[in-house]
Amino acid sequence: MNEWLLILGMMLVTFGVRYPVMLLVGKLPMPDRVVRALRYVPPAVLAAIIVPSMLYPDGQTLDLSLQNSYLVAGVVGVILAWRTRNLLLTIVLGMGFFLLYRAVFGLT
Amino acid sequence: MTAGPRQEFIAGVRATIPLEIGAAPFGMIFGALAVTSGMTPAAAQGMSLFVFAGASQFIGVNLLAAGTALPVIVLTTFVVNLRHALYAATLAPHVRHLPQRWLMPLGFWLTDESFVVVANHYNEPGDPRYRHWFYLGSALLMYLNWQLWTLVGIIAGSAIPDPTRWGLDFAMVVTFIGMIIPTIKNRPMLAAVVAAGVVAALANPLPNKFGLILAALCGVAAGVIVEARRGEVKPETTP
Structure with a gap:
């Protein structure tokens, strides 16, 4: 099959x-x-995977607005990762921020 | 004091627990996406059981849903997995004394997450004699957790019409951000990440995720070129 x-x-x-x-x-x-x-392969491949998911949340349309929770929370995630250098904190706070942002602004 | 196999195994499980927080929603969204894009539940679970590569599975399912030809999906998977060559090459000196019955499963279970904790552990001072048990603990937890959450996603995806609306796929984005950013310790690495990101963004409209392959190659080229221009970069352990 x-x-x-x-x-x-x-x-x-x-x-x-x-x-x-x-x-x-x-x-x-x-x-x-x-x-x-x-x-250079791992960071290049990982960046190539996540940047389009942040900029094109539906896979096709470029969305640079604040309505784009993937982009906003992704930028917050970058700052978190850079300041804390802690993977767990980045994942938990980043995911928490993402869900909160979507809830507060009623995004689906 | 030498940590024995059992202590190493438990330490490996413990060190990997935080990473499961990112892997759980990621596995769940994979399972849900797989069944909603037309895979049978058995094949969705089978992909997690036999392929066991989160990002590749995710991309594979997306391409499958878009009606991409099978060889193209396999090629894309290959490129996405090339980063594992670095992981394997980094760990090889630590595990090459092990017999095949260890190397084959450890190779199969190599993931971004286990690599990060296992490579760190091998760099710690102390007796490394039983550290493959640490690797085993980390890898087994990743594997079992991935199977469990794939199954949860399959069940949820069969019950709920549009699981992507939950936005759980952001778990993959934030996990990878958390893994990439700390590795940017010098300019060549920054160049690789920026070049790959920019090319991936610009090339996104290309069909079959070809932009992903192009972006990865441009990123590696940018890193190599910047490194060559700056002359010798101090050897650093990655990540």
Whole structure:
């Protein structure tokens, strides 16, 4: 079935990135340049995922207004993360602010 | 004093509890989105059980709902997961003495969240002998919690017409913000984040989340270029 084929494909590329690298690094020499470039992959990928979700809350329309709770709470989250450097505080306060903001302004 | 396997395991579970607060709503919204976009409940749970990669699953379901071709979804998943290559490479020196029966599950269970707490723990002073038990504790909690909340989301998504209206997907946004910001310790890293964010915003209208792949590549390129221009950056442990 199609969806199980998708799961199989996603499983192969996910496990196929995680496991072999863990197995081979240290046993095979990794070029220094590759290792350095790799350090930028996580923040780049994560930023590429979250910035559009903040700016295009419905996936298609750019929304820069204060009605956009994802954008407002996202900016608050950045400030929280920057000031506290504490992941738990950022998640709890950021999520709390987001829900409160939506409740107060009646956004759905 | 050396912490034994049991203490390490419990410490790993404890260190991961805070991250479950972000993962719970994220897992729930995944389950709900999966069934409302046409997946069967079994496949939705199956994806959490066998793929176990939050951001990829989320993007996969979105693409599936948009009618994207299967190979394109798998390719996008691959690019989104490339960051795990760095995680695995960072942890490899600490775990390479372990036998296969450890390495395969630990590799399968590698996530952003477990990586953050496990890498920190390996950097702490003390005897690292049993620290793979810490990793196991962290990974098992992440895995079980993810399955549980996927199931809750599947049930809720089958009962409630439009679960995205709750805005729970913001949990993913704020969790990733909390993980990215502390890693911005120098200019190349800032350049990578800003370039990826700007390109992702501009390229959002491109079909099939192609903008995501483009943005990730531009971000990495920006980091490498700024680093090369500034000369040697002091080696830093990431994140």
